Amino acid sequence: xxxxDVATTTTRDTAVDLGLLILxxxxxxxxxxxxxxxxxxxxxxxxxxxxxxxxxPGLAALMVTTAETLGGLGLIAGALTPLAAFAVIAAMxxxxxxxxxxxxxxxxxxxxxFLIGIGATALLFLGAGAYSVDAKVLGRTLWGTRIAVGLLxxxxxxxxxxxxxxxxxxxxxxxxxx
Numbered sequence: 533x534x535x536x537d538v539a540t541t542t543t544r545d546t547a548v549d550l551g552l553l554i555l556x557x558x559x560x561x562x563x564x565x566x567x568x569x570x571x572x573x574x575x576x577x578x579x580x581x582x583x584x585x586x587x588x589p590g591l592a593a594l595m596v597t598t599a600e601t602l603g604g605l606g607l608i609a610g611a612l613t614p615l616a617a618f619a620v621i622a623a624m625x626x627x628x629x630x631x632x633x634x635x636x637x638x639x640x641x642x643x644x645x646f647l648i649g650i651g652a653t654a655l656l657f658l659g660a661g662a663y664s665v666d667a668k669v670l671g672r673t674l675w676g677t678r679i680a681v682g683l684l685x686x687x688x689x690x691x692x693x694x695x696x697x698x699x700x701x702x703x704x705x706x707x708x709x710x
Contacts, residue, residue: 545662549663549673550661550663551661552655552658552659552660552664553610553661553663553664555654555658556607556608556610556613556655556660556661556664557608558651559607559620559648559651559652560605560606560607560608560609560616561604562604562644562648563600563603563604563607563620563623563624563648563652564600564603564604564605565604566600566604567596567597567598567599567600567601567602567603567604568601570593570596570597570600570601571597571601574593574597577597578593580593581593584630584699585699585700586698586699587697587698587699591698592694592698595623595694596623596626596627598619599619599620599622599623600623602616603616603617603618603619603620603652604616604620606619607652607655609664610660610661610663610664610665611660611665611666611669612665612666613656613659613660613664613666613675614656614675614679614680614683615683616652617652617653617655617656617683617687618656618683618684618686618687618690619687620648620649620652621649621652621653621656621687621688621691622687622688622690622691622694624645624648624649624652625645625649625687625688625691625692626691626694626695627645628643628645628646628649629691629695630645631645653684656680656683657677657680658674659672659673659674659675660673661673
């Protein structure tokens with residue numbers, strides 16, 4: 533009976549770690565691709581920011597490109613996962629706001645940036661799992677709830693502050709802007 537309990541626990545832990553690896557690769561690859569597209573065609577990213585009315589469009593493009601590229605690499609490798617998730621969450625909150633800022637925020641809430649942000653938030657709280665740099669080099673798969681909550685609050689604050697400072701508007705509308 534003890535053998536069954538141990539086998540079940542081992543199988544469950546392996547399944548959880550494999551699930552975290554799959555989630556990290558999926559979220560990390562999606563955000564890394566977005567960052568690399570901007571990095572390899574940086575002038576287009578700057579042009580998009582400029583046409584959307586962002587102040588200092590070069591800085592805004594650099595910030596999002598860096599967050600997406602380094603955040604994606606960090607999530608894929610499971611390296612400093614809380615910091616990688618922080619970067620991805622902050623970038624995706626602003627990307628989500630760009631997608632919904634011209635309408636009421638509930639009009640189309642479940643777009644790609646929203647879902648990537650939710651995945652990064654899950655990784656922030658669940659950790660990287662056993663198949664990660666965090667586990668193999670740093671010897672930890674979890675960073676603790678306080679760190680996760682603190683980084684989530686900091687990511688949301690960074691996203692809102694970036695939006696307000698570089699775009700100058702309220703990113704969330706309860707009704708469609710007129």
